[in-house]
Amino acid sequence: MSQDTRGGGHRAAGRRRRKQPVRRKALTIAAWSAAGVVLLGGGSLGYFYFKLNGNLKTVDINQALGTDRPQNADNGSMDILVLGSDSRGGANGEYGQDDGGSARSDTAMIVHLYDGHKKASVVSIPRDALVTRPSCAVTGSKKTDPGGPRHMFNESFTIGGAACAVKTVEKMSGIRMDHYIEVDFTGFKKIIDNLGGVEVTTTKPIKDGASHLDLASGTNHLNGEQALGLVRTRKSVGDGSDLGRIQLQQAFIKALIKQVKSIGIFDNPKRLVDLADTSTKALTTDTQLGNVKALAGFAQSLQGIDAQNMQMITLPVGADVRDPDRVVPLTKESKMVWDALLAEQSIPAEATANSMGDKGKAGEIVR
Template sequence: MGDGISSRIRGRGTRRGKPGGRRRATVIAAWSAAALVLVGGSGAGYVYFKLNGNLKGVDINAQLGGDRPADSGDGSQNILVLGSDSRSGANAEYGTDGGGARSDTAMVVHIYKGHKKASVVSVPRDTLVDRPACTGSDGTAEAGRRLAMFNTAYEVGGPACAVKTVEQMSGLRMDHYIEVDFTGFKKLIDTLGGVKITTTQAIDDPKSHLTLAPGTHTLDGEQSLGLVRTRHSVGDGSDLGRIQLQQSFIKALIEQVKSVGVFSNPKKLYDLADTATRAITPDSQLDTVNKLVGFAGGLKDLGARDVHMVTLPVRYDPQDPNRVLPLPAATRQVWTALKQDKPIPASATRDSAGDKGSAHGVVSAG
């Protein structure tokens, strides 16, 4: 089946202030749903070419060249998953602003050797990092910048700059890149038939347009999008609290994908594959159905219990409580563990602001 799981991106050689007018969304389904629903779904003839035609890849290799971390060579994989907050096209209903698209959500997904377990590191969008020099989408050079917000890497240089920034931060080579937009996320959840979750407290957030009573709910696409955007009525109202909701939701999503029974329903499988391939922008090593199917085959055994999710260890910036700064020693622990294909130690996140929020436990799989 194409290049399969071995295909990689290769180079050559809150406290929280007012959120402003931005209505941000998070797309966290890409690596689980977009991959898992494609297993066994390539088909032939019209179906094959239809799904292939939905995919538009990004050639990270050509843009970054050879000045990158080395491949691990141990069978593990690192995938950068981004959710873009572009307001163009159908996404315009989620608000407008004067800036370009930014990476609303970033997750570094590490698939351990053997592909039976994974760790996911959420990188807060407001993390202040040293952004490397990049080439902009119009071909112009973008100078590097110290203490830039992480999500501006995507804004100034698109997917390649986001990958370059993560690789510089972590010392890990990103083997793949997957991006999903707002509208694609909603459609994917609706096509899946919704995601069942349980809330332990009421959620009423006018900013994300979501109102839920305590109890069990099957969320449609619009409600799911609202949930992963919610922060004002849960915990301390920070973006770090919202990340905790996102992490809980993705586990519920993984369970839903594995239990929906699409493989015995060809139409359901095709509809999901069609929606997923429209929703994502992958790297050029995953931009055909065969490549995606091979990639998905390496993830199909992962369940929610096999996925360990953490937030990059951070503290609030004393100069600006709307920004966070990485905790140097703790972040080194995280990246070193993944580089060595080992579990992330609990000590790495013990003192992190991202691990202390009160949004943990508010949402669980239904």
């Protein structure tokens, strides 16, 4: 398959997007996983290149999906699917057992970087949203799952791993994902601990037995375990659904970005190296991002964005009439979201006005 190069890596054949200038302003953008932290370190890794390269795990999305994908955009934008995996394998076993023995996408966010990479929109997809899943090759077998309507979104990852998750998102949105980044529970904890923790302010106490979180009202300095508990909490905030948890995750990401900018990672070489080592061990990426050189180039394209020019929404959803424990994307409003991103426009407020996803108060609990 022919490929061309962009942002320090490669992409599938198609129209080349304009090369982005290097930005000086420090920033991280990646979902709750803090995957962007390692990207910021990429340009300073030096002789650690080969060691860090060996840490990374990759998935060849282009080979798996072939030509059955949306066309590459030619407008300077970039789209990344960021997944938090709930795999209980290895050190993650302390969080319980996988249902059915397979991991699922506990968190899913589409990060859209606009032309010039000075602003971004982040669209969270509820894990329990019922979507039409395309046919996907089943992980670890020669079988193909036919897919079909009314499948939970996070089952795509369970059935066919990263490739099926990307394929599902692309069929939903009509937007080609340029990159894929995944992190698991243990990796997330270690990244936060290497950062020295993250400070958040809670407007009321949070106590959640399921996520083992117990925070007092006010300023809290979270270590990795507590940060993981926060982004997994749902039953004790908002309406107790995954929609409330998404709002907590989005609030935490903004706190995380502030933390990364405030601690001077580049002023502490040891911290930088430790963080890069931990982060690369925690990540699974598409093959185009699966080396330090590509990550460094990608980092350069992110450095013009800050928290205040990052728009974060939940995919517009409403209650499913057949199952009260599930939600379904609102057709008209979801199309408004995808159309806005394809047209390089901000997502209009009208798109989320009638959605259950952005009406809760969970996001107001953490600042």
